[in-house]
Amino acid sequence: MLSGIKVVSFTHFLQGPSATQLLADLGADVIKVEPPQGAFERSWSGPDAYVGGVSVFFLLGNRNARSVVVDLKNDEGKAMLRRLLDGADVLIESFRPGVMDRLGLGYEHLRATNPRLVYCSLSGYGSDGPYRDRPGQDVLIQSLSGLAAATGAAGAHPTPVGASLVDQHGAVLGALGILAALHGRERTGEGTRVESNLLNAALDLQLEPLSYFLNGFRGERSASGISSPFYKAPYGVFATADGHITVSLTSTDALAKVLDEPWFNTIEPDQEYAMREHINARIADRIAEHPTEYWTTRFAEHRIWYAPVNDYADVVADPQVEHNKTVMTINHPQAGEIRLPAHPVRYDGQRPGLRRLPPQLGEHTREVLDELGYTSAEITQLLETGAVRDHG
Template sequence: MPHRIMLHVSTTSREEALVLEGIRVLSFTHFLQGPSATQTLADLGAEVIKVEPPQGAFERSWSGPDAYLGDTSVFFLLGNRNVRSIRADLKDPKWRETIRELVTRADVLIESFRPGAMARLGLGWDELHALNPRLVYCSLSGYGPDGPYRDRPGQDVLLQSLSGLAAATGAGDQPPTPTGASIVDQHGATLGALGILAALHGRERTGVGTLVESNLLNAALDLQIEPLSYHLNGFAGQRSPSGVSSGYYKAPYGVFPTADRHVTLSLNSLATLTELFGDPWFVAVGEEHSYERRDEVNRRVAVHLAGRPLAEWEARFAEHRVWYAPVHDYADVEIDPQVLHNESIIEFEHPQAGRVRTIGHPVTYDGVRPGVRTLPPALGADTHAVLAELGIDGETIDALTGEVAA
């Protein structure tokens, strides 16, 4: 049985809004995109059954900076709460038949194998749609189900490079700069969950499931809908050597050093800068020239900001209604008043890992944030229970699970 968590992260006494309660999801996912998508559904009350190979999903035995709590991967712990785990050998025909029986009782199947892998196992869309026409089938991949990049490895930083995101990021005199987080994976996960929810809604009208396909390349392009659309419509931008963080925005726009820390300014008029710094030079430039002369503007802003510590500037920013934010590292984020108020960081006790801290579900429903109902499960923790729910007798279950563990 899954371990039950005692801590509920919400401060409200209202019942959690488990809006997907009654929806059963079969998850054949690994890495980050797939598990994060299924965790989103599980947080909302869906019953997610994670179907894992005999050795366990990839994320059980890998973690970015070799981050383990005890013997448990932090990478696994951050993306598998509220799910159940069964251990299955999909190369075994008996297990494939068992999985097909699960499919007949499922609402959603989500998979993140290489394109074609599920079909080779007899678990592709065509076969399973014929078996269960109401099934919503979601495939997550790197580049899509076909095309010249179909069989390439799809991984976050590779897609940041291929999609133009890395080339668009950073100062103009520096190399292309990938972001400091796996934003393409996470956006791909969100788009996958969005597609599933749309297909479930459509099924309410038609009674028929849908094939939902999302990929990391599309996710990376979607993240850049604003700058890429400027480019596609003939507006050529370029990275600025003065640190403007976008090739398309007017100065001041970017990160600047103060006397003690860094601060980011965004979309402030030259009139505001004149008032802030007591420097009529900015107004003399003219708003109509603020894009073409953005490097000059940025350099002059930098000279002013370097003369005082951030605390003094913050008081002046508030007085002049300047759009700004201090540059936080993760230690700052952890104690940020708004982060704390939003209860964005959750924690739970895990029997092997001990105290685990991670990021909670990002959306509230009627003011309530979904919490941790069950811990990330041990490999195969729910195999017996799930198979028993299919009506399989104990002797057959013992035979199946004995084979997969061998």
């Protein structure tokens, strides 16, 4: 769908590479510009997760892209980049605010020679403001944005979510902004500066509870395990006799039937929120009496909203996950067989596949220089001076 769109990526860690991977999956020609030592994610990975010496963290966010190595402190290297960017449709960067300007690659510098350029900056807090120079990282933003304080039972420590969901949502918002800008360019002929940041992404994830708060409704974390400060019971995870199960937003009439507990019929609808802790406690007592399989069968029969509490082993074996082909397998020349989450959207029933393996460092430097019209002698000169480097 994005065939013919050239994206030049100055990104690292997760938010930026994930955003560019979404575009690359859709057919954009993503050229990842890396320093001589390689992008950060090549030498870092979660629980020291390296396969055959290759970072899983790098592999999960850089498929379908090409890699060029450029010394950004070298004038010839920067001249090559400006030549590349003069013909680009999109620049996406995730440096701290001000870095690209200092390199002579800021929006105002580049739009003078390429007014059609869509320029996307991804940051922690935004390109200006009192926090612009603070380190922006997922768990820090979860804490700052109120997300951690809203999660967990009353009296427990504030609890960050167990995944970098703010990074990932920031990536999706960045890709969304780029696609909107490209669509707008079709009408105006002009590029746009697009900005996404982790703080905005974290607040956008809390659209519903934050809206309640902004309009005078105050909620508190639940002592009995309700998973939202603003929802009625049941809404959360309950212990069974041999495990756990999640139950969500079920009427008191239905609860009375499925739990065989007439007490639920005595609750007036306008009292359900005020009595949510009592309701949850009653539900918890009943669910604890029987094993998980008993409740899954009973809840299914009565059309109660429920779900098993899966760990990742359960998730990847789940029949719907398998049916959706959510996990893809790639064969990497160094790491071997690697399984990764696939592109999350289907188009005419199909997910975009693998066109290019996550690139080796500098794998496509010569190829890109050749496309820019550099002669063999000029490419050799750039390599010898260290302005650029290739995989060899």
